[in-house]
Amino acid sequence: MKRRIFLTGTAATAASATAAWYYGGTQRAAAATGDPLTFPRDSCTTETRTVTTADGTDKTVTYRFWENVVYVADPVDPAHQCLNVQEPIEIDGRAVDASHAPVFFSIPLGGFLSGTPTGGTNPGGGFPGPTPTATPTAGGPLPPGAGDQGDNSALALAAGYIVVTSGARGRENVKDGTYYGKAPAALVDLKAALRYVHRNRGVLPGNPDRIITNGGSAGGNFSSMMGASVGSPLFDPYLREIGAAEASDAVFASAVFCPIIDLGNADKAYEWMFGSAELDGELVDRAASKELAAQFAEYQAALGLHGVGRFGRVTAANYDRYLLENYVRPAATSHLRALPEADRTAYLAANPFIEWSGDQASFSWDGYIAHIGRSRPVPAFDDKALSEPEPGYFGDETHNARHFTDFGLRYATGDRTARVDGDIPHKVMLTNPMTYLQQRNPRRARHWWLRIGTSDTTHSLTAITNLALKTQNLGDDVNLKMYWDGGHGANEDPGDLIRWMGDITGYTAG
Incomplete structure (x- = not known):
């Protein structure tokens, strides 16, 4: 039987000893060396x-x-x-x-x-x-x-x-x-x-x-x-x-x-991608969605990211084409090629937005978005009810959840001058990988395996793609692939x- 001891303070003088007893022999062995940090x-x-x-x-x-x-x-x-x-x-x-x-x-x-x-x-x-x-x-x-x-x-x-x-x-x-x-x-x-x-x-x-x-x-x-x-x-x-x-x-x-x-910009990215999609059969607040999508355009322009090959700078105006050409259509093509002919014929009949010609899948961005829909409200992350996981992530010792963007707070309260708590901007910055990549952190990892499903509606595809773009622009080894019709958690090529x-x-x- 393991003896459970719970610590609530970070400066308890007996912390290492209690941790040792908590796990019995394994941790006692570490404590026996006189150094709780010895394996x-x-x-x-x-x-x-x-x-x-x-x-x-x-x-x-x-x-x-x-x-x-x-x-x-x-x-x-x-x-x-x-x-x-x-x-x-x-x-x-x-x-x-x-x-x-x-x-x-x-x-x-x-x-x-x-x-x-x-x-x-x-x-x-x-x-x-x-x-x-x-x-x-x-x-x-x-x-x-x-x-x-x-x-x-x-x-x-x-x-x-x-x-x-x-x-x-x-x-x-x-x-x-x-x-x-x-x-x-x-x-x-x-x-x-x-x-x-x-x-x-x-x-x-x-x-x-x-x-x-x-x-x-x-x-x-x-x-x-x-x-x-x-x-x-x-x-x-x-x-x-x-x-x-x-x-x-x-x-x-x-x-x-x-x-x-990239949680500080996640609501913006989500509306850029899913603003035209229905949630439970209805469109979300169009004014709020358009305002957030416009803010994403400003944010994306400030990143200054360049696409693979000769694509040039990736902006809100051409991001849909970049995703379609490099990841989404190739994912659909690979998926359909792998199907037996009868299954492929049935899939295409059920999804007429896809054109299959010359062993290649083609479709519009609007057709693709209509195919996958959306699963979050507006704002998608810093939501009005503080019921999504992310406001809980940015709570503090006495609050289970807090708004972490000015837009989310203002949308919830109706106060167009409201601002988030003073510690929030630092924590949002601290927990965003783009913070360190934009600073060209020389100690960063240089190899990246990035995967997502094309039907994952928990976040915009731009989030993982911006991560890929930035690391690629820095000269890192980046392997990004998307799985057609894959949901949240897809892992099709382990x-x-x-x-x-x-x-x-x-x-x-x-």
Whole structure:
């Protein structure tokens, strides 16, 4: 039986000792060294599991397993500020030395909610799972993976990678009426976990110079943040407060699925894309939608992003064409080509907005938007009722949810001069990967795996595409693909992710 001790302060003098008892032998071993930030190398179990790989092959993996290792010296909540480590030692009966393998850093968090490394908001220890058949609550938790084929962390383990799965605090965490997991708590925790991995180089198995983060939805926000904000001093005060290791938080690559990012501009982007679409059979407030879409045009122009090839600058006026030509139509074409002829004929008959000619799919932007519809109100993120996940993310110790844009606050109150609370702009800036990419952060990750479904209506496609455009413009290695008719959480080519990781790291299990 694990003894549960809950900490509400970040400066408790007995924090490391209570964290040690919380997890029994594993964390006691760390405490025995006199340093709560030393990885308990000798306190592990040996486990075996069968992983079904992307090609349908079953692999039997034997691995060392460290569970619920607290990664900070002064935890606020050790139930969430902990990580698991898996080190493969045998794959299909063949011994594997993964002591210097790349580290697959899994972020099993959704909806900006808290999570543990063994469950949390997206159980299964890895994101994402197989393509959902329907989009869940906008920005909320994703359906758990149904089997290992879609579980990226399981596939990484079967490929011989070290798998680190990190928990973190979240927006719903509350104790005695005080909320302690609001922004930027989850990001701070995840950075602390990265620091812990770096600090324990040579003790915790794996090569910290080759960390690949992985997350989707809110976890996609966090994965992109881990890659974009490496080395930012803006997080240092928060990290000191929880006793994070004095070490690097560098990552080598970031795998990002359907990210809920750029929240300060998310309402604008959503109306640019979905302003003409109906919600529950009706159009949303047209005046508000048009005002936000006009603000997106200004924002996009200020980014100054250039498209791939000879496309030139990507603006609100030509973004639909850029998406259609480079991602959306190619996704439809690939999907339709892969169907048996009878199924393709039936699909086209059911979707007459698609023209199929010369083995290519063609359709208009308006036809595509009518096909997918919209799933959020206006404003889509900073909503009037404060019922979406994002206002909850930007709550504070005494407020469960707060408006985080002036537009959202003014729309809700009718006061055209209202302004958000004074701490909000800093937190919105702090939690946006574009902040650090616009500053050309030289310490950022240089490899990006970006995926989203074309029927994912939780965010505008411009959010992930701007992330791709900016990193491409900076000269990074960027692999962006969209899945036709894929919903929120789609992951249709997990085998390609594993091959990509091998290509960029040069690693094969030996």
